[in-house]
Amino acid sequence: MRLLGFNIPFENAKAAREALPQIPEIDHNYQAIALEKEDTKRPFPRLWILLLLLLAFLGVIGIWRLLYRPSIVLADHRFLPCCIKDIAAIPKGRFSYTANENGVWNYAIRQRNLVEKGKTLEEELQQRIPQMKLVYKPQPTTEKTLAKVRNQEVDFAITSLIQDLDRDLNAIPFAYDGLAVFVAFSYQRRQNSLPHNLNGQISIKQLRQLYTGEINNWKQLGGPDLPVQLYIPTDAEAIRIFEERVLQTERAIDQFRRLWQSSPSDNFITTETNVNRIRQIPTFQAMRRVLQDFEEREIGSLSFGPLSQVFQQCSVYPLAIAEGLRPAVQPLSQHNNQPITPATDLCNDKGSYHPSVEKFQTGQYPLAYSLAVVYSFDNSLSPVGQKFAEIMKTEEAQNLLIKTGLVPLQNLNPNP
Known part of the structure; x- marks a missing residue:
């Protein structure tokens, strides 16, 4: 019982070995009497008690998990870099990307006065990463959005539909909605x-x-x-x-x-x-x-x-x-x-x-979902999609996303 944890456990294996000889010897006379009465009284082995206790324990755990267990974690981002300037090897040049024209990102990137009066998030990001010129080309459907990435017509896409992506595409969540x-x-x-x-x-x-x-x-x-x-x-x-x-x-x-x-x-x-x-x-x-x-x-x-x-x-x-x-x-x-x-x-x-x-x-x-950068696994292509995701996961960019109404990956101190 002590080894199973029902009574006070042993400190170590040596203590258990020392306790073993102290177990009282079996009373053989009592055992004989018990065997003689076996036909008249149905035994209730101690193992049954242990099984019942185990089933009860598992039942309580099951009910607790059903009622209070959180759903699958959408993303695990425990440590975020501070600033965009801390991201190494940001590609230089002109790059294109896409998203659904009626989707969340289209509103966040194009709506004025969200991050600053008279300014869009698109303009703010361009000012903070001048070496990476991003051209946004929205598409009418998510299917066309992802097709543009597969056909290498754009460098990456942003979407909230990442559950059933093909194996040739990778997704990095950077915010929630x-x-x-x-x-x-x-x-x-x-x-x-x-x-x-x-x-x-x-x-x-x-x-x-x-x-x-x-x-x-x-x-x-x-x-x-x-x-x-x-x-x-x-x-x-x-x-x-x-x-x-x-x-x-x-x-x-x-x-x-x-x-x-x-x-x-x-x-x-x-x-x-x-x-x-x-x-x-x-x-x-x-x-x-x-x-x-x-x-x-x-x-x-x-x-x-x-x-x-x-x-x-x-x-x-x-x-x-x-x-x-x-x-x-x-x-x-x-x-x-x-x-x-x-x-x-x-x-x-x-x-x-x-x-x-x-x-x-x-x-x-129950209705939470991730917003993610989606790009091709092809290593011969520019890593701009991966780097854009790294940029958006900095505390600096996360605080910009908060102003658009998106939910950051973790609680942040404002204006890092």
């Missing part, structure tokens, strides 16, 4: 709003039921008696991740696409008679429409999009996401490391909450 599922955050009718009635959360299963048409009124989920209107973004990579993480099965994906493809593409005003169709509009437009639907038309709209584009807006509330039996995870945390709640004033408290790096780094947030 995630899908935010959002509903209206209304001051006019705050007590009757969806964040309040849903307790600030929704499950993967409920999302699947909503986006496949099984649920068309919020009262079916314990919310107010409001019809459901669904939106999706124009970001094809976000939709692909939503299909893989939320819909999951071919049947659910087919039903989702039928509801989506049956939607007219012209301008529309949401009414109770046309809420059963999925509308595709840009994320920023969806945030305005979700609020208008709730306040002006008494319709409970729902959409999803990149958290990097959602969390600094206060017209919508990003719901915490529950997966299986695990507790719901809210991707936004306040400065005290507590998650935001429907009682948090998202407008007046701007700057007091931010994406939780830990929940993205460990994969606790």
